[in-house]
Amino acid sequence: xxxxxxxxxxxxxxxxxxxxxxxxxxxxxxxxxxxxxxxxxxxxxxxxxxxxxxxxxxxxxxxxxxxxxxxxxxxxxxxxxxxxxxxxxxxxxxxxxxxxxxxxxxxxxxxxxxxxxxxxxxxxxxxxxxxxxxxxxxxxxxxxxxxxxxxxxxxxxxxxxxxxxxxxxxxxxxxxxxxxxxxxxxxxxxxxxxxxxxxxxxxxxxxxxxxxxxxxxxxxxxxxxxxx
Amino acid sequence: xxxxxxxxxxxxxxxxxxxxxxxxxxxxxxxxxxxxxxxxxxxxxxxxxxxxxxxxxxxxxxxxxxxxxxxxxxxxxxxxxxxxxxxxxxxxxxxxxxx
Numbered sequence: 620x621x622x623x624x625x626x627x628x629x630x631x632x633x634x635x636x637x638x639x640x641x642x643x644x645x646x647x648x649x650x651x652x653x654x655x656x657x658x659x660x661x662x663x664x665x666x667x668x669x670x671x672x673x674x675x676x677x678x679x680x681x682x683x684x685x686x687x688x689x690x691x692x693x694x695x696x697x698x699x700x701x702x703x704x705x706x707x708x709x710x711x712x713x714x715x716x717x718x719x720x721x722x723x724x725x726x727x728x729x730x731x732x733x734x735x736x737x738x739x740x741x742x743x744x745x746x747x748x749x750x751x752x753x754x755x756x757x758x759x760x761x762x763x764x765x766x767x768x769x770x771x772x773x774x775x776x777x778x779x780x781x782x783x784x785x786x787x788x789x790x791x792x793x794x795x796x797x798x799x800x801x802x803x804x805x806x807x808x809x810x811x812x813x814x815x816x817x818x819x820x821x822x823x824x825x826x827x828x829x830x831x832x833x834x835x836x837x838x839x840x841x842x843x844x845x846x847x
Numbered sequence: 848x849x850x851x852x853x854x855x856x857x858x859x860x861x862x863x864x865x866x867x868x869x870x871x872x873x874x875x876x877x878x879x880x881x882x883x884x885x886x887x888x889x890x891x892x893x894x895x896x897x898x899x900x901x902x903x904x905x906x907x908x909x910x911x912x913x914x915x916x917x918x919x920x921x922x923x924x925x926x927x928x929x930x931x932x933x934x935x936x937x938x939x940x941x942x943x944x945x946x
Contacts, residue, residue: 659933666930668917674917677909677910678941680909685906777928
């Protein structure tokens with residue numbers, strides 16, 4: 620088993636520009652140390668229609684209400700900053716916002732994984748002897764020989780599809796056949812409950828025993844820490 | 848004026864119904880939309896059962912009103928599918944519950 624760069628194609632070149640946008644890095648940095656409720660604020664706002672920050676503050680009394688940390692408190696400042704970048708993403712238009720959201724989840728996963736282990740890489744293929752290489756690269760990989768990992772990242776549960784599960788499952792099986800250790804998983808910026816509904820619908824004959832599922836509520840597990 | 852959790856859960860369930868009706872326009876996802884609605888209605892129903900008589904936390908009523916209004920603005924059925932998951936999570940957070 621070895622890791623390699625995918626062949627560059629048009630989609631990758633366009634998407635690389637999104638991935639390199641400073642807004643993606645800023646959002647990921649804020650979300651890496653956020654609470655689950657702050658991450659939910661980001662999800663809702665980036666998915667939403669309203670561009671009025673006050674409407675979102677009202678929807679999240681735990682972050683902005685009378686009992687929330689006061690302005691000037693680092694937790695409150697982070698909530699405000701997350702709201703600000705999320706509204707910037709929402710303001711990009713439907714197609715762009717979808718790409719930004721995906722890139723943000725990938726960058727977030729990369730940051731969280733890097734807090735626990737490494738080396739962490741993006742957009743990499745996994746190659747096995749005698750096995751045709753997969754078309755789609757993995758979003759984030761940990762290329763540690765003794766304990767490699769491959770993660771696909773999704774903005775929402777709806778992004779979990781059978782082909783994604785098959786690719787992860789195949790990689791795990793091929794690694795096992797070569798006597799290598801490979802942890803495979805999905806990082807989904809959505810509720811675990813919704814992801815489980817999706818998995819039941821999509822998994823078909825794919826065995827999920829070896830698939831890790833990390834959802835919005837438990838993203839800190841990627842960093843090897845308990846939820847903030 | 849204090850308001851019980853049960854009333855706010857009822858409002859949330861009505862908001863969820865509106866989203867589900869919008870999302871059902873995506874034929875390929877009909878079963879997923881149905882299943883998603885079922886599990887989240889059950890979660891909100893369980894909350895109502897457990898804490899319905901309690902007074903809702905400060906800010907929860909305004910939060911739910913704003914959230915239901917936001918759900919009502921969703922016209923795109925694909926976005927409504929995303930919101931079918933997001934909406935109940937925000938509802939639970941406003942009422943001081945984990946997902």
